[in-house]
Amino acid sequence: MKKIEHICFIVPNYPTKNDPVYTFVRELICSIADSGIKCTVIAPQSITNFIIKRKRKRPYFWEDYNENNYKIDIYQPIHAPFLNFKLKGSNLAGMITQFTVVRTFNKINQSPDTLYAHFWHSGVVAGHIGNNYNLPVFIASGESKIWVEKLYSKKKILRSLESVRGVISVSRKNMLESTSLGLASRDKIKVIPNSVNNKVFYKMNKREARKKLGFAEEDFIVAFTGSFNYRKGVLRLEEALKKNPGVKSLFIGSGELVPQCENILFQGKLPHNQVVTYLNAADIFVLPTLAEGCCNAIIEAMACGLPIISSNLSFNDDILDDQNSIRVDSKNIDELAKSIQYLKDNKDIRDRMAASSLVKAKELDIQNRSRKIVDFLRENL
Template sequence: MTKKKHICFIVPDYPTHSDPVYTFVKQVVDAIAKMGYSCSVVAPQSLTKNVFKKKPVRPLFWQDCIEAGIRVDVYQPRVLSFSNISLFGRNISASLVQKAVIRCFKQIKPRPDLLYAHFWHSGVTAGLISQKYQLPFFVATGESKIWVESLFPRQTIDKALAEISGVICASTKNRNESLELKLSNPDKMVVIPNAIDPKKFYKMERMLIRRKLGFKADDFIVVFMGSFDQRKGIMRLSEAMKQVNPAKVIYIGSGELIPTGDEILFIGRLPHDQIVNYLNAADVFVLPTLAEGCSNAILEAMACGLPIISSDQGFNDDILTPEDSIRIDCMDVNAIAKAINKLKNDAQLRSKMSESALTHSQLFHINNRASRIMNFIENVIDEKKEV
């Protein structure tokens, strides 16, 4: 039996129980580790954020226990960050992060067999490491907007990505945007949408959950999950809710834009393991977002059996169908309100869309995604060996 490879993931951040950032990155790492691959993660931590946001400083090295007998080595070099300050076309913070990751990679023993970079800016760093150590490297792109050109000069990007082994795109939108930016070739790309862990997001009995959370049994409840900003559309939803009466709303997340109103049942951040309860307490999930790579929040809501109201833009094409969603112009508050009222006033339609969402969500199982990713990676590596 062939020994499983050692994979080094280069990522912007990594979650802990008390700081659940980039949970979708850990989700992929966990699933691949459970397949028998040895996994190391390099996730730089910003000392600037630690000071100004009062985030605790993490160890330079720690192990993430996935389950009995399976551990992921996590390396977190400390770096200073300086917002968007650039010098000679190069973002200073991005350069410092890149140097820290390259130095950190030298410490990983035994040396990994391949590199898996999350987002294109991490891919530039992976490309430089790849050239030095002659390792295959892959990039996973799922950005709402690819911003690598704002961090590095084009010449640096082209040089680093010249020998890229493959690209895993979270959506057709990400694939097309990557091609437009000439970051890779179409024959090196595969579209594999994001996924959910069905052990963490699943259908529950709505009335039991409402009783547990103290919500009324007969309320019509809308739920939103995402950052509280212009892109995700929290204030557009808040305005639309004034046209839906009577109705209640749950806002899960945090940010600068804070809606107010008597219709709000809950607003704020939640521990990741409690989100499933609040999703299951709702009747419909609404995310009037302007841009996504592939929305994890939508997939998680679908796995809880919620009909979806979201954008009619292409980034939703790979995960939503007319049977489980109403697609709207997310800048049109009246359209958002109309879609909510349509589902509010038609219990039969809600039930039908709920069943479709549950069925459709089964296509996005994290184990299936991990298998597809590793099959793609292994096939690319095998093909190169044969050349």
């Protein structure tokens, strides 16, 4: 296998302590950096973040360090994603993003050995660079729904993807969606589910976690982590909880759809490294989501030893089974409510599911995943 010394990642966003977005991107890059590979990240920052959302503008260039003190170079040029109209078959916002990323790539001092793009729309930009600089390109497909054709014409997509050597798909669902859209052939795709950093998310003593947070020991607590929107199902969970009076809840996240049911013990955003304590204080994790690539929040909950109630759709097939979860129709409020009540009433079943979640989460460790990805890159350079 060929040696890789430097990877340039092209990603939609990158997290900071005060803005924990795309934390899964950083976890992977930090793990790859631990192997001694130099990591450079190009993550365009939207002008709307600091004009409309009032987020702090980040520097164009800054350095991140993982827990083992490996340095990661971060470039964050400004782009304008709100220019949502077509020009010559492509979305103007996509064209501006490509121009911004290419210009930034030209300023990187050390040329990378390969490009690694998160999601197909970033992959088109990476492919354009790969074609011009004769660099191999790899793409990670983890979208809840692949929407690259909304940004670029079919002709541009296919031309840009000529330099793609391989695709990492987070689920069989994403693999099938990618092939059905003609973005890649099956022989170029490897399914490697998302993962968890078991040093950040792990099983704690529930009694101690509840004591730390001020929660009663005897309460039955349901945890939810995700955006407060229709797709994730925050209000569907709220309606299900209304049918289970006395059940307490934790809603970790933010968004436009704010749950207002009784017995909410916590609601709001948390720094990523604090979520583990709240998950450990819960009895079960419920996410009635309608679409995912492969849900990181579910894997994090499993690493904390929680039984899962989530969707019976195919995006969960690679991480959930009847040993660690109850899978439901996420639009069926009664089914959600009954599943919550069932686990509340059956501690033995909860305990068995919790143990199975822990076993599965150990398989889905970030170091195992990064090693598989790097091996795949080396094999296909």
